[in-house]
Structure formats: C-alpha cells, structure tokens
Amino acid sequence: MSSFHQPTLFSFLNGGNKKNNKKKDNECNNNEKKPNATTSKEETGLKRKIIDKNKEEELNESNNKNVKKTNDTSLKEEINLKKRKIINDDNEEKEVFKKPKSTDTSMDIDENTNSQDSTKIKKAEKKTLTIFGSQDSEYQDFNWKAGEPVPYAVLCKTFENIENTTKRIKIQDYLTKLLVAIIKLSPNNLLETIYLCLNRICPEYEGLELGIGETILIKAIGEATGRSAKSIKTDIEKQGDLGNVAQMSKSNQKTLFKPKPLTVPAVFKGLKEIAMFTGNQSQTRKINKIKGLLIACNGNEPKYLIRSLEGKLRIGLAEQTVLMSIGQAIVLSENMEKRKSKERLESEITKAIETIKSIYSELPSYDIIIPALLENGIQNLSSICKLTPGIPLKPMLAHPTKSLTEVLNRFENLTFTCEYKYDGERAQIHKLENGECRIYSRNMENLSNKYPDIVERIPRIAKNDVTSFVLDCEAVAWDKENKCILPFQVLSTRKRKNVEAGDISVQVCVFAFDCLYLNGKSLIKKTFKERREALHNSFTPIEGEFTFAKNVNANNVDEIQTFLEQSVNDSCEGLMIKTLEVDSSYEPSKRSRNWLKVKKDYISGGIGDSLDLVVIGAYTGRGKRTGSYGGYLLACYDNENEEYQSICKIGTGFSDEQLEKHTEFFKQHIITKPKPYYRVGDAKPDIWFDAVQVWEVKCADLSISPVHQAAVGLVDPVKGISLRFPRFLRIRDDKTPEMATTSEQVADMYNQQVVISKNNAASQSGGVDDDFEY
Ligand SMILES: Nc1ncnc2c1ncn2[C@@H]1O[C@H](COP(=O)(O)OP(=O)(O)OP(=O)(O)O)[C@@H](O)[C@H]1O
Numbered sequence: 178m179s180s181f182h183q184p185t186l187f188s189f190l191n192g193g194n195k196k197n198n199k200k201k202d203n204e205c206n207n208n209e210k211k212p213n214a215t216t217s218k219e220e221t222g223l224k225r226k227i228i229d230k231n232k233e234e235e236l237n238e239s240n241n242k243n244v245k246k247t248n249d250t251s252l253k254e255e256i257n258l259k260k261r262k263i264i265n266d267d268n269e270e271k272e273v274f275k276k277p278k279s280t281d282t283s284m285d286i287d288e289n290t291n292s293q294d295s296t297k298i299k300k301a302e303k304k305t306l307t308i309f310g311s312q313d314s315e316y317q318d319f320n321w322k323a324g325e326p327v328p329y330a331v332l333c334k335t336f337e338n339i340e341n342t343t344k345r346i347k348i349q350d351y352l353t354k355l356l357v358a359i360i361k362l363s364p365n366n367l368l369e370t371i372y373l374c375l376n377r378i379c380p381e382y383e384g385l386e387l388g389i390g391e392t393i394l395i396k397a398i399g400e401a402t403g404r405s406a407k408s409i410k411t412d413i414e415k416q417g418d419l420g421n422v423a424q425m426s427k428s429n430q431k432t433l434f435k436p437k438p439l440t441v442p443a444v445f446k447g448l449k450e451i452a453m454f455t456g457n458q459s460q461t462r463k464i465n466k467i468k469g470l471l472i473a474c475n476g477n478e479p480k481y482l483i484r485s486l487e488g489k490l491r492i493g494l495a496e497q498t499v500l501m502s503i504g505q506a507i508v509l510s511e512n513m514e515k516r517k518s519k520e521r522l523e524s525e526i527t528k529a530i531e532t533i534k535s536i537y538s539e540l541p542s543y544d545i546i547i548p549a550l551l552e553n554g555i556q557n558l559s560s561i562c563k564l565t566p567g568i569p570l571k572p573m574l575a576h577p578t579k580s581l582t583e584v585l586n587r588f589e590n591l592t593f594t595c596e597y598k599y600d601g602e603r604a605q606i607h608k609l610e611n612g613e614c615r616i617y618s619r620n621m622e623n624l625s626n627k628y629p630d631i632v633e634r635i636p637r638i639a640k641n642d643v644t645s646f647v648l649d650c651e652a653v654a655w656d657k658e659n660k661c662i663l664p665f666q667v668l669s670t671r672k673r674k675n676v677e678a679g680d681i682s683v684q685v686c687v688f689a690f691d692c693l694y695l696n697g698k699s700l701i702k703k704t705f706k707e708r709r710e711a712l713h714n715s716f717t718p719i720e721g722e723f724t725f726a727k728n729v730n731a732n733n734v735d736e737i738q739t740f741l742e743q744s745v746n747d748s749c750e751g752l753m754i755k756t757l758e759v760d761s762s763y764e765p766s767k768r769s770r771n772w773l774k775v776k777k778d779y780i781s782g783g784i785g786d787s788l789d790l791v792v793i794g795a796y797t798g799r800g801k802r803t804g805s806y807g808g809y810l811l812a813c814y815d816n817e818n819e820e821y822q823s824i825c826k827i828g829t830g831f832s833d834e835q836l837e838k839h840t841e842f843f844k845q846h847i848i849t850k851p852k853p854y855y856r857v858g859d860a861k862p863d864i865w866f867d868a869v870q871v872w873e874v875k876c877a878d879l880s881i882s883p884v885h886q887a888a889v890g891l892v893d894p895v896k897g898i899s900l901r902f903p904r905f906l907r908i909r910d911d912k913t914p915e916m917a918t919t920s921e922q923v924a925d926m927y928n929q930q931v932v933i934s935k936n937n938a939a940s941q942s943g944g945v946d947d948d949f950e951y
C-alpha cells in the first residue's frame with residue numbers, strides 16, 4: 178500500500194477533525210503499521226462507555242472550575258455538593274464500563290479517517306471512535322513523528338484537559354489517549370511522561386524531590402521575562418498561583434525569535450538536574466536552568482513547568498488513575514491491529530489494570546516496571562516484576578474500631594489473632610541477596626542512617642539458611658536496664674539523620690509481626706498463618722534487640738479484653754487484630770478490614786482513633802501566650818479535590834516548650850494569603866501557613882460544624898465536620914501533608930460515631946464548635 182493512503186496514528190487517534198487530517202497524514206511517520214484494522218466491525222468492542230451527561234451537569238462542571246478561582250464560600254459549598262455528585266456518577270459510569278449493557282455495543286469509530294478507510298468504516302456503520310474521544314478535536318496535537326521526542330506542548334495540553342474536568346472517567350480517558358500515542362510513536366518517552374504526570378523525578382523511595390522555593394522561582398521568572406520581582410510578587414498576591422503568574426508574564430512578553438519547542442525528555446532532564454544541584458552555586462545554577470526552560474516555553478507551558486518545579490502540579494490526577502491509564506493504554510496499543518470482541522478487550526483492560534496496580538503495590542518503581550512492560554507486554558509482567566528486597570513497598574494499614582464487639586462481628590466465623598500494638602515507628606527491614614541490609618519507614622524513606630544499630634543486628638536475627646528477606650516490624654524505644662518498652666515520646670528524641678554509634682541515646686527493640694519475603698520468594702499472597710510460621714521458624718529473638726510481636730489467638734470478648742488490658746500495662750497502644758487464614762494475604766498500601774486496630778483510648782470513651790491533621794494557620798497568643806502562637810487551625814486532606822479542609826482550632830495538649838518550638842518552626846512557613854486549595858469556611862486565622870507539618874490529634878468526638886469545612890458534601894451538603902475538644906499528641910514526621918487523615922476518613926468516623934451513639938440510645942451532640950480563648 179502506498180504510504181499516501183496509509184492512515185496515520187494521528188488520523189486514527191484524531192476522531193473527527195477533518196481540516197487537520199491531510200496535513201497530519203503527510204507529517205506522520207510511515208513506519209507505523211496500518212492501524213485501520215482497528216476501525217473494522219469488531220472493534221465495536223473498543224468503546225469506553227461514557228454516559229452522556231446533560232447540559233446541566235456540564236454547566237455544573239464549568240461552575241466547579243470557576244469555583245476554584247472564586248472565594249465565594251456559599252457558591253463553593255453548593256458546587257462542592259454537585260462535585261461529589263459528579264464523582265458518584267462517575268463511579269457508576271465505571272461500573273457501566275465494566276459491565277456494559279448489552280444494548281450498547283457500538284464501538285464508536287471515527288468517521289473521519291482518510292477516504293479509503295472510510296469505506297470500511299461505513300461497513301461498521303457510522304460511529305465515532307470513542308476510545309479516542311468522540312469530540313476529539315483536542316487530540317489533533319498527537320502529530321509528532323514516530324521516534325521523535327514527545328513535544329512538551331502535547332503533555333501540557335493533556336494537563337489542561339485534565340485540569341478542566343472533575344470527572345475521573347474523563348481524566349483517565351485523556352491520559353490513556355496520550356499514553357497510547359506515546360507507546361505507538363515514542364515509547365522511549367513513556368517513563369518520563371509518567372513521571373511528569375505524577376510530578377516526580379524518580380521512585381518515591383529514592384527521596385529526590387522537586388519543591389523549589391518561591392524565591393528562586395520568582396527570580397527565574399523575573400530574569401526570563403524581564404519583570405521585577407516586586408511586580409511578580411504583587412501578581413502572586415492577586416492570583417495565588419505562581420504558575421498562572423508565570424504564564425501571564427510570558428504571554429505579555431514580546432520575543433524576537435522563537436526558541437526550539439520544549440520536549441518531554443528535555444523538561445524531565447531539566448527538572449531532574451535542578452533537583453540535584455547542590456552546594457555553593459546551586460541556587461544560581463537552578464535559576465539559570467529554570468530560566469532556560471522558561472524562555473523556551475510557549476502557550477500554557479510556563480504554568481505547568483512552574484507548578485511542576487514547585488512540586489504542586491495539582492491538576493487532579495491521582496496516581497491510581499495514572500496506573501489505570503497505563504493498563505488501559507498498553508492493552509489498547511497492543512490490540513490496535515487485532516480483531517477482538519468488545520467483551521474480550523474490556524476484560525483484558527480490566528485484568529491489565531489489576532495487574533499493574535498489584536505489581537506497583539509490590540514494586541513501586543516505574544523505573545523497573547515501564548521498561549519491562551514495553552519490552553515484554555502486560556501478560557508476562559507479573560513474572561518479571563515482583564517484590565524485591567531493596568525496594569520498599571507501601572505497608573498494609575489497619576482499620577480503626579471502637580469496640581471489641583465490632584471486632585467480633587467483623588471476624589465472625591473467621592480465624593484471627595490478636596497482637597500487641599506497639600507504639601514506635603514502623604520499620605520495614607530488608608536483607609538483599611548480596612547481604613546488604615536496609616530499613617524503610619512507613620513512608621518508604623530509607624531509615625538505615627537513622628538506625629545503624631538495627632542495621633548492624635540484622636544479620637544476627639536470621640537463622641543460617643536465610644539468604645534474603647523483608648520483614649514488617651515496629652521499632653520501639655527500649656529501657657535496657659529494666660527490660661521494658663518506653664513511650665513513643667522517648668523514641669522521638671532520637672537523632673534522625675546520619676546517626677553514629679556515639680549518638681545513640683535511646684535504645685530500640687524491634688518487634689516483628691510479618692514476613693513478606695523470604696529466600697528469593699514473595700510471601701504476600703500466602704495466608705498470615707503461613708507468613709507468621711515463616712517468621713517464627715526463620716528468625717531468632719535476641720533480648721532487647723529483636724523479637725516477635727506478642728500475640729494470642731483469643732476468640733471471645735473476655736479473653737481479648739484481658740489481652741488488651743495486658744497490652745496497655747506493657748506500655749502498648751492497644752491491639753491489632755488480624756485474620757489468620759481466609760482473606761489474610763498481605764495487602765500492600767491498603768487500609769484493610771482484615772487488620773483491625775483497637776486502641777486503649779476506646780476504653781476511656783474516646784473516638785477510637787486519633788487523627789493526623791495539617792497545620793494551616795495560627796491565632797496570635799494572648800495572656801500567657803503573648804509572643805507565641807496561642808492556637809492553630811488544622812485541616813484534613815481531601816484527595817478527591819486536592820484541598821485542605823479546616824477541621825478545628827486547637828489550643829490544648831502543648832507543653833510550654835512545644836508551644837515555643839511550634840512558633841519558631843511555623844514562623845518560617847508564613848504565607849500572606851491562604852492557598853487556593855485551602856477550604857476554610859469562616860475559620861479565619863490571624864496568620865496563614867504553608868501546609869508542611871502533620872500533627873496527631875485526639876478528640877472527644879466529631880460534630881457537624883457551622884464553621885469548618887472538613888468532609889463538606891459527604892455528610893452534610895454545605896456544612897463540614899469539626900472536632901470537639903481536640904488535643905495535640907505529637908508531630909507526625911513520618912507523614913507528609915498529603916498523607917493526613919482524609920475527608921472520607923473523617924466522614925467515616927463521624928458516621929461510625931452516629932451509629933454507635935444511636936446503638937447506645939445516647940443523644941448525639943452537635944452544632945457546637947470547640948471555641949476557646951488563649
Ligand atoms: N502488631 C502490629 N501489627 C501491625 N502494626 C503494628 C503492630 N504494632 C504496632 N504497629 C504499628 O501500628 C500502626 C497502625 O496504627 P496507627 O494508628 O499507629 O497508624 P498510624 O501510623 O497512625 O497510621 P494511620 O492512623 O494512618 O493508620 C502500624 O503502621 C505500625 O506502625
């Protein structure tokens with residue numbers, strides 16, 4: 178076939194943009210296989226069902242976008258509810274996608290490929306290629322030549338599309354299309370694209386992060402656009418978003434020559450270099466590099482470049498969506514030329530998404546997964562990419578409970594075990610086949626430098642025949658003399674980085690509770706009973722250094738109650754209760770109902786669990802607290818809308834020393850205006866802070882609030898939830914602000930409390946906020 182008639186990837190992707198087709202056909206590379214097979218009848222299968230929303234909803238959506246830019250709270254509240262509705266609708270849509278209705282089999286195929294293809298397409302009846310978008314004028318940009326680097330403009334266009342919708346299904350769709358195009362045209366750029374989408378430059382556990390400070394960025398923008406720092410700052414005051422200011426500054430600038438357009442690999446490389454500059458000249462080098470990139474930016478690129486540099490892309494693209502798009506895109510790209518039924522293709526996509534998600538939870542490294550995926554396809558990926566010592570996995574998390582009856586109800590007819598819940602720091606201990614030992618935190622941070630004493634003892638804890646392993650443990654402060662556990666507060670006084678033998682003032686004992694990998698094999702799919710046997714059989718306790726979590730296989734309330742009291746007497750926080758056989762695999766990164774935590778607080782009538790909240794503002798102190806901050810404004814994190822929602826003022830639980838330290842710390846994080854992603858209702862503090870620190874907080878109960886905005890739209894359409902009598906417990910250094918308690922968790926806690934208070938026939942308190950004087 179002559180290349181002239183060969184449909185291009187562009188024409189295939191670009192459903193319905195006639196005026197561009199001719200040009201794009203000529204531009205596109207001819208090496209690509211002819212994809213028109215995909216446009217024949219059985220591809221009716223490809224269709225991703227997108228339920229047509231009525232105009233009203235579209236209107237809501239555009240309102241939502243406007244809301245991001247307005248400060249009108251009441252409108253915001255109203256829109257928020259609609260947003261939630263849309264999200265729910267989207268979930269339904271996803272269900273439809275999984276289980277398509279039999280009446281709706283049409284695979285939408287673009288009627289607008291070139292003339293030869295259109296004959297075939299007619300046979301398949303007039304359809305639009307929905308998998309690549311039915312109104313896909315936005316895909317006209319997928320027109321770079323195969324083998325050439327992906328233009329940064331194409332990625333930024335996708336970012337913009339994603340930012341302009343709140344519908345998860347649409348977000349996934351936009352990204353999938355981009356990824357398919359990249360897999361087909363420039364697969365070498367897939368990894369970099371994924372990193373840019375996630376606003377990362379390497380695997381999380383390597384710890385290299387963007388997050389360039391405002392001062393540097395303002396300087397670079399100033400130098401690149403000839404504007405003064407002062408005028409840029411004035412714009413930031415007005416706009417809030419530095420990305421928008423950068424874009425505005427660029428667009429007002431007249432340039433004499435057009436620089437070479439940016440590409441995805443060039444931007445990625447630039448960002449990585451910027452993050453890695455250290456030492457004397459690093460600030461100047463960073464500014465120069467950023468300036469260079471900014472000068473080459475066009476259109477909306479400055480906005481996304483600057484936001485990426487800040488480490489705050491905030492376009493509403495969650496990692497789970499990225500994983501889903503990878504799975505979907507790989508199946509679609511593998512099947513473009515094949516004739517498969519809709520059902521088959523859909524089930525392959527579902528399976529691929531599951532596979533990718535599960536592999537990523539065991540081996541959270543795109544550096545390894547993406548090249549393996551491109552080389553071997555999705556089918557063989559599980560046998561190639563597996564849990565590997567040296568690469569931390571996100572730990573399994575537990576579900577809070579408020580009573581032992583709740584535990585017994587949940588685990589009815591299941592075998593389960595109760596363990597002490599130690600109050601220390603989670604430690605994932607790895608021994609590699611080459612003998613190297615490492616320790617990782619709950620947050621996948623390498624703690625080997627913090628715990629050289631543990632690293633030293635690792636080789637001694639394993640029996641002779643053990644060559645490699647991964648253990649899940651808690652490192653707890655230990656009183657050597659009295660041979661007993663010390664409270665978390667003692668552990669937190671330990672030096673955090675580059676600890677040497679002489680620095681160790683606090684001894685730690687490791688309590689192991691799970692074995693995830695042993696001698697070259699992953700155990701996470703095995704039952705907990707088997708994993709625990711492996712742990713007990715292959716490791717030897719050493720007094721005061723390493724031992725197993727204390728446990729009993731109790732199964733009635735009295736026995737569990739006794740064990741709970743015993744755990745508290747032994748300085749533990751309560752119990753972890755876990756399934757042993759059925760449904761007892763290790764679920765990385767999941768908050769599972771197969772692990773229940775029962776904290777001692779529940780005995781004294783608390784709310785079952787503490788919350789981890791982000792400090793976003795403060796109130797000036799009066800009286801005794803003059804000179805320091807008297808109280809703080811806390812927020813939970815809403816990962817759906819990527820915003821912090823105010824939940825309470827807090828003024829108790831601090832020692833004088835802590836008050837002073839907090840004041841000192843937060844003085845370095847003052848911002849002049851609340852961030853656009855703070856939702857605070859009427860809770861206006863005297864001073865605003867950047868969201869940088871997480872506090873663990875206990876409270877008496879939760880109530881619907883006339884002031885705060887936590888979980889707004891989840892329990893009440895316009896009101897949020899607030900904490901009553903909040904009390905500071907500790908700083909959570911092991912959690913980033915985005916790992917704070919989520920609005921869903923807050924709503925769950927509130928609902929749970931309502932159920933319990935109904936059960937107790939107790940009247941529920943509500944409507945009052947815990948207001949206090951400092
Ligand atoms: N026997 C045990 N099994 C599992 N985890 C344990 C055990 N003993 C102590 N832990 C610790 O308890 C933690 C779970 O409860 P905790 O409330 O402390 O969680 P958290 O770190 O505050 O996180 P979140 O509140 O988000 O669940 C685990 O992450 C682990 O560090």
Ligand SMILES: [Mg+2]
Nearest residue numbers: 599600601602
């Ligand atoms: Mg803990």
Ligand SMILES: [Mg+2]
Nearest residue numbers: 786787788789
């Ligand atoms: Mg907690």
